Amino acid sequence: MNDPKTIKVFCAEQQVETEHSIDIDGSGEIILSCTAEIGTEEEPMTCSRSLKFAKGTDAKALKKALAAHKAANEGQISVASIEAEKEKLIAELVPDEE
């Protein structure tokens, strides 16, 4: 069986281009889902952030929409990433108790 096809799409959650699976749902809408592996070895997880496009969107329109998507979402600073950065900084600044 062939491996599912994927395309590189900018993931707003990961803030980089990642491989996205392609599907068409029962309504005919195109769904692109991020397949980036996140989480840990003990608790593996897939990003799964998805994008949807209306039924009938052809390849040309989809490429244009994906370019607009990247331009619109690149540079987002999530609350989660701010918190993670803060935790890291505190961990590096605050000495461990002896």
Place this chain on the structure above:
Amino acid sequence: MNKIINYIKANKLNLSLVGVMALFGSVIPHGALAFLPMIGLTATFEFNRDTGAATGSPAKGTTRSTAVTDVNWKNTDTFGTAYSAAPITAGNNSFDIWNFGKFSGSYNQILAGLFAHTATAFGTGLTLKGTPACTGDGDRLLYTTPAASANANLSVDMTSAISIASGVAVCFGATGPEATGKASSTTANPAYTNYLTTQLQTTTSAAPGDTATVTLTLQYNEN
């Protein structure tokens, strides 16, 4: 088997008032909302919403509702319908919601608008799409009759809570969100933002039941 989902019990449109009051040439540090007894400049703000078929030129909604305090994404465009009465089937999308801000009262200028999802995560299978950045008439979102099909014009992925500083630019102008004459600042009174349109898109992995209550923030400066 389809899963039925209700969602967003009370998605709050929080008005994050980061008021920078420039008075007599002096600028009060960002983040402080100063009380100015002599002038008493205070803009009055409310969210409004357009629903119904697109009408007029530039197009706007047939119905304009005022004093909107929440956003409940649901399987209908009707403002008064409870979200519980119009749940979204997992795999489908909400009707897009055409909110906007309205300013009145006393002020000199409204400027530096930003719009973002700023608090609380959505669950698996939920994607919030929103209006692109608006810097003027050329890139303001034009009203279309709300529908549940995925709105390709909503290019911003608002699913993750982000810092308001990362929010999309909002523009302002007179007459209404649909009107031309939008810019990054306005002295018009009343004044309106561009449409702050959102749509909740779901996949079949979305869990049934209400979603978490999230916060969408509109931040602006006034002087």
